[in-house]
Structures are given as C-alpha cells and as structure tokens.
Amino acid sequence: MTEANIPYSLNSKKVAEATTRLLHERGVTMEEIAELVMFLQKKYYPDLTMQECIENVESVLAKREIQNAVLTGIQLDILAEQGQLMSPLQEMLSNDESLYGVDEVLAFSIVNVYGSIGFTNYGYVDKLKPGVLQRLNDKSDHTIHTFLDDIVGAVAAAASSRIAHRKQGEREIELTGDTEENHNL
Amino acid sequence: MTEANIPYSLNSKKVAEATTRLLHERGVTMEEIAELVMFLQKKYYPDLTMQECIENVESVLAKREIQNAVLTGIQLDILAEQGQLMSPLQEMLSNDESLYGVDEVLAFSIVNVYGSIGFTNYGYVDKLKPGVLQRLNDKSDHTIHTFLDDIVGAVAAAASSRIAHRKQGEREIELTGDTEENHNL
C-alpha cells in the first residue's frame, strides 16, 4: 500500500514537531522567545526565572491553534523568500508592506488563546522590537520574516498572559492555604 | 478592621461562584447549555453523552476570561431590566437593537479561548436559536437577555471546540497506542 492510499488522519505529533523544527530552522530559539517574556514580565514578578519563561513558551507552543498559525505564517515567509507567491502578494510580503495586516491577524489568533489581557503586551513588543524581534526585522539580508516577527511577539505575549493567570493562582493558594490548584487559563 | 480597609486582592473562587450562580439566577441550567453542545456535536460524535457535554461546559466556565465576559454581560442585562442605564444605551439594550454588537463582541471573546474553529458553531446557534436560546429570545415578558443569549451560545460553541480537540487526542491514542494524553486545547 503506497502512502497515497492511506486515508488522511491528522497527526498532532507531526504538527507539534514541525512547529518546533520550523522555528528552529528560521533561527528562533526557545530561549530568545523566553527572553521576550522575561522583558515583559520581570517588572511584575521579580523572582521569575528563565526556566519558567521557557516552560510557559513551550506550553503555548503545544496548543494546536497556535501551531496552525505558526506553520502558516512561516510557510508564507518561506514562499515569499523563494519568490513563489503571486504578484502583488509577493511584493507586499517581500517588503513587509505596512498596510498588509494578515501577519497581525495571525498574531492575534495566537494571543487570543490566553485571553484579551495579552493584546497590550503583543502590541508593545511588536512596536519596540526588543531582542530577537530586532534581528528578525533587520532587512539587510535576503531573509523574509514578515510573519515570523509578529508570531514570535504573539507567542511571547501569550506566554506572559499564561504566567499572569498562573501566578494569581499561586498567590491565592498562599493566601488561603487552599491546596487545590486553580489554573483558570 | 472594616472591609473598606482590606486591600483589594482578586478572589478567583468568588468570580467562579458568581458566574455559576448568575447563570442559574438568570434561568439557565448547565443541562440546557449541554443540550446546545449535543445539538452541535452529535452529528460528528454519535457516542457523545450528555455527561460529557456537561463536563465540557463546566470546563469552559472555569476559565477566567470566560467568567469575566459572562459576569459583565449578565450585569448589563440586569441593569437594562432595572432601567438603570443611560439613554440611548438603555433603549438599545431593552430592545436588543440589531445594530448593537457589543453582545457579539463579548461572545466572541468566549469562543476565541478555544480557538477559531468555534466561530461557525457560535454563528449557527445564534441564528437558529435552538433550545434554551429560543426561550431567552422570547420578548413577551419583561426580562432582558440581550447579552445572555449570545453568551450561552458562545459557551456552547466553546465547549464544542473543546470536545473536537479532545476527541482528536483520544483518536490518536487509539491509532498509535500512545498512552500519553495530548490535550492541545
């Protein structure tokens, strides 16, 4: 039986692996995304560790909705780099056209999974471009990261929201002595 | 020490309890929301039980983002019923003005937590108004459910998305023999 004859069935593991692999191949490490999270959250949680940030980024990237956005965005970046898109979409993506907002639309679908409190953090890092986002926006070589920079900022914002919701849970356990964990988001 | 002097601190349990209590006080039972979920999903999962639907509705209602939307929407319905809103917001809410879309905006923030696949289910039940949604839309008495009908439809759509993501996980465990659970959303 050839592969063409096997009926399609979603393989969640392959989707998850492709997400991690593609981020890596496009030059983005878990540590770099975690640094954006630290940048956004250290002010509120002085004891926050890089390990916690990395774990939260990994949890965000384990969500199917977010994997779909990451895969689609990176795919469009790669095709734009190879010049394989139709005009004028090709030109808009090659030049990171400021009036093209589908990258922001995908970013938003990432942030949304952890609720609306992440909107602000996403907008903030997308404007300031700290850390890895600056490198992704450097247009001096031939790489195209029109989608990737928004996606990375959105993953960092989502991880920040996840931390904020969980830290509240921990705080309430301390206050009340209640041992039941309460992970609202 | 009077209550006014206790510094504010979010109490997640109170928020969760108020959500369940208010839905109950506004006449909506978990079973009725679960029936909407069954209406939306039985075609895809013939073995789906009411118990599973109820559990998924409860999990959706345990999310903070969703509790915030439920509390805010029901609060606005109650204030409209009591005639306590300013004109012309009062008139728009009292009459479930079709060009007022803040109810849909809140509904959407509920659906989003379980990803974009729920958009369609939300729109579908909001248009068809099956089961409890028909009763909430009956304008013959003096109750106002401008927000509540959208909220209930959105919670049912979110629970449907949750089921779809989890059923996929179960299917893949069966196919692969992999015992590690994979709850992507």
Add this chain to the structure above:
Amino acid sequence: MTEANIPYSLNSKKVAEATTRLLHERGVTMEEIAELVMFLQKKYYPDLTMQECIENVESVLAKREIQNAVLTGIQLDILAEQGQLMSPLQEMLSNDESLYGVDEVLAFSIVNVYGSIGFTNYGYVDKLKPGVLQRLNDKSDHTIHTFLDDIVGAVAAAASSRIAHRKQGEREIELTGDTEENHNL
C-alpha cells in the same frame, strides 16, 4: 532601468484588480456572492434587489484589509492544490482539516471591518453552505477551496452588515426628513 531597481511602492489598484481576478479565476462570481447576501437579508428587507447586493459586495471587496485576506487565502488554496506546501500543512489544507482554523481567522478579519453584527451571519452560512458555498465544498474534484469557502461566506456576511447599517440610515432619513446621509459603517 530594470524592474528589480524600481523601489517598491504599494500599488492599490493592482491589489484591487488581483482580488477580483482571482475570485473569478477560482470560479466565484459577484452574482453568487450577492445571492448569499440576498439569502441572508431578504427576510429583513423584502425590497432588497440583486443590484443592491452586488453593489454592496463590490464595496466590501474595495477595502484593503479584505483584499489582503482574499489574496492570502486564495494563494494558500492554490499552493495546496499544486502540492507546494510543507508537510503537515499540505495535508491539513488538502483535507480541509476541521481542527485547522486559520481559514476562519482570515474570514473573521473580513467580517470585522463591518462590525460585530456580521459574526452570526458568517457562522450561519458557513454551516449551512447554501449556493456557491456548497459547490466550493464539493470535494469530488481536485480543486482545494479550504480558504475560499470561508472567505466568500465572510464577504457575504460583511456585505450584509453594510446593508443593515445603511438601511437604518435610509430609514432615519425618511422618519426625520433629514437629508444628510449618515453612513455609520
């Protein structure tokens, strides 16, 4: 001077033309989208004409935000048809995977431009698949319309919202004798 040396500058006309052309090439006519609008709105506006529906669809398709979503979605459909996407994105798009929601995300960015009142109409036609949507969902040939069916439903929903906002404006002019047009959305 070769084309490569001309600095990039967004050409809005080309973007608009590509949008109309691609919809046509993918087999969708303005009349078919207008029929979806008529399907959604005739109940509320018995005098609504096909001409009005077509004009509203054209106005929706003149918006840059919507053109960007249409171009991006159709591009992904075409690349999937040609087998040019990376695995597992290729398989998800080829099979219109129900847990892949980026098509709904793009659809939503279209609906949003005319406000939240269109969410319901989008979900409704996306579920019922009347008219052209049924043909786009027929998986018997080798065409792939994973994005296009959602996009067409969203454009029809957006045009319906546009009509609803404008009909209200006309009604108020009649009621008040006020001749100043009021096109709120």
Add this chain to the structure above:
Amino acid sequence: MTEANIPYSLNSKKVAEATTRLLHERGVTMEEIAELVMFLQKKYYPDLTMQECIENVESVLAKREIQNAVLTGIQLDILAEQGQLMSPLQEMLSNDESLYGVDEVLAFSIVNVYGSIGFTNYGYVDKLKPGVLQRLNDKSDHTIHTFLDDIVGAVAAAASSRIAHRKQGEREIELTGDTEENHNL
C-alpha cells in the same frame, strides 16, 4: 401619547451625540485623543497636522460600532464609580484588575473597524500611557476609568490606521496622476 407608547426605533443621531457628550463629561477632549494620534504617526508623516488628527478622530467616532463600544465602556465605568455593580465585578472594575480583560475586548472591537494594522499601535499606547492616558490611569482620586483608558487608546489607534490608509491613497494619486480618490479603509 406618552413616550412609553412610541415604538422603539434606533436614533443614530442620539447615539452619536451621547458618544461625544460622554467623552467630554468624562474629561476627554478631541484634542487629547488627536495628540495620541500625532504621537503615534508623526514619525511616519512629518507634515501631519493636529487638524488632520482631529478630523480622523471625529471620523472614527462617527462609526456606529465604535460608538456602541464607547457608550458601553463609559457606562460600566460610571456604574463602578457609583458602586452599583454586583460583587465581584464591582471590585474588579474599581481596582482595574489586571486579569479582567473585557476592557481590552471592547478596545479591540474599536481597532478592528480600521483593520488589523492598528493592533500594534493600540498595544503600544496602552502600555506606555502617554498624554491623556496617564491622567486617566492616575488612581489618586475616586474616578474610575477602567474602560475609558483602553477606549481612548483604541480610538487613537483606529484614527492612526485611517490616516495610514488615506496617506497611501494620496501618495498613489501623486505618483500616478490619477485623480480618482481611493479610500480603501
């Protein structure tokens, strides 16, 4: 005939007037919102005038979708100030609880009307709190602006998007000599 007997009919003028009046009563001037627009856009359009910023803010505030969000948000702020909301919603709004995101949800429905390119600008001003936003966030008196600060930031972001889309139209007219105006958003 008493007012109670007049059948309800949406009065768009009253909605528009209430929007402007309430912003004024809550201490926000058109000039202050325009200053936020200038802060966001002067870098890209050095010739941008305050008059243009004010006109764009006014156009944004003429949209029904945006008026609905403004009225609803300010209403909730006022009721919170008067202590008229149910617990624990009252406490969350009084304390601008950081895990309560309905204010961001409403803000987002405002930004969306002018497309996704405004997400970043909204997040940026909401984090930095320049100008009027700083005053609205000053918690030293008894006013509550939990919704208003997000709303004002969102209106400024929407007006910035409107300017960006229109400036592109003007640029293309200059380049092509084409006199037909092209207001895509």
